[in-house]
Amino acid sequence: MVFNSITQMRRMPIFSVLFLVIFLICGIFGSSLAPLDPTDGDLSRSLIPPFQDRNYPLGTDHLGRDILSRIICGARISMIVCIMVIFFAGSIGTVLALLSGYIGGKVDIIIMRIVDTMLSIPYMMIAIALAAILRPSLFNIIILLSILGWTGYARVIRGEVLRIKDSDFVKLAKIDGCSKTRILIHHIFPNIVNTLVILATLQVGAVIIIESSLSFLGLGVPPPAPSWGGMLADSRSYISNWWLSTFPGLTIMATVLSCNLLGEWLRLQMDPQFRQK
Amino acid sequence: MSGIILEVKNLKKYFPVLKGLVFMKQIGLIKAVDDISFTINRGETFGLVGESGCGKTTTAKLILLMEKITCGEIVFDGKKIDQQSDVDLIEYKNSVKAVFQDPYSSLSPRMRVGGIIAEPMVVSKTFSHKEIRERVSTLLDLVGLHPDSNNLYPHEFSGGQRQRIAVARALALNPKLIILDEPVSALDISIRAQIINLLRDLQNKLGVTYLLIAHDLAVVKHMSKKIGVMYLGKLVEVAESKRLYRNPLHPYTQALLSAALPSHPDIRQEEIILSGEVPSPLNPPLGCRFHTRCFNAEAVCSEEEPILKEVEENHQVACHLIKI
Ligand SMILES: Nc1ncnc2c1ncn2[C@@H]1O[C@H](COP(=O)(O)OP(=O)(O)OP(=O)(O)O)[C@@H](O)[C@H]1O
Ligand SMILES: [Mg+2]
Numbered sequence: 001m002v003f004n005s006i007t008q009m010r011r012m013p014i015f016s017v018l019f020l021v022i023f024l025i026c027g028i029f030g031s032s033l034a035p036l037d038p039t040d041g042d043l044s045r046s047l048i049p050p051f052q053d054r055n056y057p058l059g060t061d062h063l064g065r066d067i068l069s070r071i072i073c074g075a076r077i078s079m080i081v082c083i084m085v086i087f088f089a090g091s092i093g094t095v096l097a098l099l100s101g102y103i104g105g106k107v108d109i110i111i112m113r114i115v116d117t118m119l120s121i122p123y124m125m126i127a128i129a130l131a132a133i134l135r136p137s138l139f140n141i142i143i144l145l146s147i148l149g150w151t152g153y154a155r156v157i158r159g160e161v162l163r164i165k166d167s168d169f170v171k172l173a174k175i176d177g178c179s180k181t182r183i184l185i186h187h188i189f190p191n192i193v194n195t196l197v198i199l200a201t202l203q204v205g206a207v208i209i210i211e212s213s214l215s216f217l218g219l220g221v222p223p224p225a226p227s228w229g230g231m232l233a234d235s236r237s238y239i240s241n242w243w244l245s246t247f248p249g250l251t252i253m254a255t256v257l258s259c260n261l262l263g264e265w266l267r268l269q270m271d272p273q274f275r276q277k
Numbered sequence: 278m279s280g281i282i283l284e285v286k287n288l289k290k291y292f293p294v295l296k297g298l299v300f301m302k303q304i305g306l307i308k309a310v311d312d313i314s315f316t317i318n319r320g321e322t323f324g325l326v327g328e329s330g331c332g333k334t335t336t337a338k339l340i341l342l343m344e345k346i347t348c349g350e351i352v353f354d355g356k357k358i359d360q361q362s363d364v365d366l367i368e369y370k371n372s373v374k375a376v377f378q379d380p381y382s383s384l385s386p387r388m389r390v391g392g393i394i395a396e397p398m399v400v401s402k403t404f405s406h407k408e409i410r411e412r413v414s415t416l417l418d419l420v421g422l423h424p425d426s427n428n429l430y431p432h433e434f435s436g437g438q439r440q441r442i443a444v445a446r447a448l449a450l451n452p453k454l455i456i457l458d459e460p461v462s463a464l465d466i467s468i469r470a471q472i473i474n475l476l477r478d479l480q481n482k483l484g485v486t487y488l489l490i491a492h493d494l495a496v497v498k499h500m501s502k503k504i505g506v507m508y509l510g511k512l513v514e515v516a517e518s519k520r521l522y523r524n525p526l527h528p529y530t531q532a533l534l535s536a537a538l539p540s541h542p543d544i545r546q547e548e549i550i551l552s553g554e555v556p557s558p559l560n561p562p563l564g565c566r567f568h569t570r571c572f573n574a575e576a577v578c579s580e581e582e583p584i585l586k587e588v589e590e591n592h593q594v595a596c597h598l599i600k601i
Contacts, residue, residue, distance in 0.1 A: 179400075
């Protein structure tokens, strides 16, 4: 449906797609793809610079672990966190925004005050506070980021719902006897999907960065499990050994960038008005 | 079958003006529609004209039950419409449909044309899939669109074509009355005549009744049997279309008519320019609402409110200066 012409394919950000495919493959098959065991350390081969030893193409870290293998396996954590957080935060945010915008009244006031309250506290601060209370684990990170992430969806999508609710096609649907549920599902929801996709792709970037930041602060997924943020954290004391921080950093950057570019392309594809051009 | 299909009796809609955040206090009333009565005959077109803000759309919304009626009655096909009882309403809602002004906002951008037209039938649950599909192509044909249009999205159509889709949807359940709220105002001048002709053809074919709302008389002229002129929530003149054009009695109607383009360029007509602004419906002038702008107002006009009375057959005016 989306890929129905050559022109559209041509505009597809091919590098982003390629990179994200690699990211997903690494995320799913990471441990069997990695050339070496990402947790297997040996101090005798610590801090080997990249491009010098054929066994360690991107070098080794301070414990002698292979950086390439750790990056490949680290993709899994980022991927799981992203998918789960986008799913939970997106669902919670969308449902609450639909209720808030469509029902209005007290429901709207209550939901939006909660959103305002959460948005008024710096994101990282709540994250750090909650992460400190909850035991650091993959599950807790997902819960935490979902609790934090839904407000963005709720705020933006509520605005869209309010706009769409007022349009004539919704009024006509009411005249024609459509139920509230039908209007929400058939008239309002399809018209916010665009926004939802954009928000979700933007959130991929945000989630990866926050997850990395939490790991960087030691509040993320606990070691020795390889995670990109954790790798950055470890590299703090080894600034002169640039490869420890550069490779995970570049990976994070490339992933976030790819998601945003792909999201932008998808947004255009999903908009019927742009599909033709 | 002729006779009255819709009768509106003393219809009023007052919007409260609220102030304050938590404890909303009512500080006034907008009298958007203030005591209007008219009847529409079956199979005919009733034109409702008036300046922007005079309450035409509000009247339409009241008839469509989109707003709660403050006061007054709607009698449809001999039955009084009760906004509370759900049972009778379904039939009423299926018989009264609407086409709105903006063809861009009245079609859901994410729904295919087929789905848009079919929706009233889908919701009414009395049609099978096959019937719906057949009816959609009949309707597309009826409004002059290609049958393949049903798989396309609204953005692939021009404004005029979109309005045709909107009309097709309105016709889906074979309604008795269609409310056309400025159906051509948003369209290109060159397209207007096409849509007006389409609507007229459909009326001839299907015998459907129209309530045609417009802010200039030119559009209404060619279609309406009867015309009601509104000013600030009140009907000031109701007459048969021909009579109204030949012999406009209310000064406001005269001004409206003189502002419309003459039907022939050689015809010279004096244009009556009204002074002043339309007063706010929040506190309309006492007496005749039009007296602040009327060119031959007298003392009585600012004191007493004129009522709509019949001055000749099928011609009602609300003006003190018209003596029978
Ligand atoms: N929901 C509402 N709440 C408060 N006031 C309203 C509301 N809807 C309409 N009004 C007021 O009622 C008056 C009549 O509005 P209405 O939309 O019926 O005018 P109209 O004749 O359709 O004008 P137009 O030609 O611009 O469409 C206006 O003064 C408007 O401000
Ligand atoms: Mg209007």
